[in-house]
Amino acid sequence: MPREALGDVEQFVLVALLRLGGESYGVPILEEIAARTQRHVSRPAIYIALRRLEAKGWLKSRLGEATAERGGRAKRLFTLTKAGARQLQRSREDFVRMWADVDPLLQKVAR
């Protein structure tokens, strides 16, 4: 049975979450991705990715505190699950295998 693969926005979200110490919520995740990548990832795409990852069991979430500047609305704090971490690992290995030894070729074409 073919494994379900991660889309790249989903990968970004999961990696951002790791960088943020394993548990975080929307705003830092958005900011982390915006700061690290050069591309514009739309806000709804991030939220859709978060919901999907959660639905597949690769993330889990709980409600956090509500601050005044959030208009009294609670944060939703996401954590990576074991399954999610394994999935991320597999994705990374797939990529690494695909990328092995192609850099010189890419540079030749791009030049």
Add this chain to the structure above:
Amino acid sequence: MTPPPNTPKQLLALVLDPVDRDDVIGDLDEQYQEQIRAHGHRRATLWYWRQAAQLAWGLRRGRSAELAATPARGPMMSALSATARDAARMFRRDRAATVAIVLSLALGIGANIAIFSILNSLVFRSLPVPEADRLVQLLALPTRSAWSYPQWEQIRARPGLYESATAWTGTQFNLAQRGESNFAAGLWVSGDFFKVFQVRPSLGRLLGAADDVRGSPEAQVAVVSHGFWQRHFGGSDDAIGARLSLGRLAVTVVGVTPPGFFGPEVGRSFDLILPLSLEAQFRGRGSMLDQRSSWWLSIVARLPAGGTRGSLEAALRSLQPRIREATLPPGLRPEALAAYLVPPITVVPAATGSSYARTRYREPLAIVMAIVALVLFIACANIANLLLARTEMRRHEFAVRLALGASRARLLRQLLFESLILSGMGAIAGIAVAQWGGQFLLQQLAVPGDTMFLPLPIDWRVMAFMVATALATALLFGLAPALRGALVSPSQTLQLRSRTPSSGGRRLAGMLVVAQLAVSLILVVAAGLLVRSFASLSSERLGFDPDAVLTVMLSARPSEVTKDPAPVRIRRVLEEVRAAPGVEAAALSQFIPTGGNQWDNIFENPPGLSLPESARDVFMNSVSPGWFRTLGTRLLAGRDFDWADAAHSDTLAVVNQTLARTFFPGQDPIGQTLREIGAPGQDMPAIAVIGVVEDAVYLSAREGTPPTLYRFSGSPNTLMVRGADGSSAAFKATVAQAIDRADRDFLVTFNPLAAQVRVTLARERILAMLSGFFGVLAMIVAGLGVYGVMATSVNRRRSEIGVRRALGATEHNIVRLIVGRGAGLVGIGLAVGAAISLWSTTFLESLLYGMSPRDPATIAAAAALLLSVALVAIWLPSRRAARVDPARVLREG
């Protein structure tokens, strides 16, 4: 800290799934603060709007894609049934208000459906025959639909132009052999009539080309309608082959038409259909078949498959010279000749049939339609206010539900759904109201001797209208309250635990009151104008006194008793009636005033004057001596006819004031002469004026009085009888007996003259009646609306009023306070209404009589009337407010 813009936030909250909502909006708000710090307030707000829009769009789509992937939840169904459950609970809790709303909607929507279904049947609906859109009507001239029989023969002789064509005209057949007439509605039709309309018999056979052959003895046949078959033959098969005597004719019934077929004219039905060729035998020497100047037939054709109206018209126009040359009426003056040859034959669509009632009632019905739509609008404003007040009371409930996780979308859906159920129930009940109301209205449109026959089926157009009306009303009264309910802010409402609503609700209610008053003022002004028009028309001087006059149409049958010619027999009848008890006066004339018949001709210019032709168009009637006295028309100068005048009847005339003034200004009209313009080469005699009578109405009060000339005739066939109780049944019986004594072979038709006069005002009467009724209704409904809003507002301000009272405000002060605000709203509403009235009533112009559509007195009176109703509606709740007991209010907190 600056709160983010509220509107995009509310909208976003409305769109988002509750699961998404809190963290997404929270994140957005949090970043908004950073945006303000980095870019300032203005750009941050812009950013917020953009992000909210992106989220609303993007997340909605993401969600629906997700839902499509997992259909097991069936969210639509569960949401719908939950909504229905909530609505049912709501209605049960507030049963009285629900019943009141549904009832008022049933009446309002029902009135709209009733008027629309009449308009639909009269104007929009196709004739109930196959492929009605292939029917066209041929008009002899662009402005004249009727043809002469010789012209019809020319059309009939060119069958290549159309699939089939037929000429027809309406008539009345008298079924009675003697005594009082018993009329049946008849049609003369040419052979292919049933081919054109593609009607199949429900019994026997219908007419065909073989039945329409002049002089053929087999042609003495007739077809009867389904209704006549039921009434006259009891629906028996023996009807086929039965003989019917119609005056000179005796016809054999050969078939029955199907129940749905009412003939080619919308608004009328028929009892008998006879072949056109029989008209020659029926009328004898008076037959119009060979008369080239009698235009009396309508022609309808069925286009060939694929043929167009335009190509038929072009073909007919190319044949026009030959058709017209071949049918030239004799002795036309040169200008009349050009008027006969030149105007082109015209072809118009006839899918909806022809209709006299349509021309007559389309405009009044459109106006009544607008009136009932506006009344429904006013009622909707009331319901909106009622629901708004209910929403304000349920704010707490909504806040709790939102706080517990219900989505705003679901709240909005539920509130709108409640409105939709209310309007749906109203519309369904409205159908019943419409059935009854439509029939009632049709009865009002009918006039004696011309009943209105108009089936009012509930077809797809009526259904669509009903659904559209229900949806529109639901939105009209439901949207504002629903939005206010769904946009309740849970934190505020729950924190404050306050029952005092935001100012937005009050503002909305105020606006509704203003709109209501404006619209009702428009309606009251329109009603005022129409009622006053009718009043001034019906009080217009007629120039005769119709109340005690009975008119009797006499038609002589060839008598077996006496071989005397008809004039002698009619004179005998007149003498006998004059001698009858209770008869004050009796006389004969050719036409009944206001009877709808018209005989006019152009007269030569009097010496020394050059009047335009229109001023020389003189209306005429033939009368016997004593006619003016019988009618109550005063003789102003000279003398009436006497029987001795019979010898030179062609050269004597009595004229009315208008004629005397026009033709003989500043002169004594008695002894003057005037001359009719005759045909070329025809020498018309000079007519000497022997008397002048007061102006009397000829066609109707609205038409005014034309120059009128009365000529002598000893035996025209309409008898006018004046008696003390001229309109009573007993008087009618007396007259009938007298006629019977004189001559047993007369057919007679009785009609009180007053009833005839009323017929000419039928249109004005029904408009005045309906607009008056709905005007009063609008006023009451608007008054209730003002009262409701004021009462709610007083209730809300109870504690404030209590405090004011405790601080020393008098009852008078409180009344002033409340009345002040209400009167402001009323003032604005009436001002807006008056302004719109000035513009909108011009649509009524053609239906008004004797006043301008901007009649200031009517507008002022209507405004004063509405103002007093509104002030009462304000004053009542303000009185109650003033009686608030401060101690109690303050104790209650």
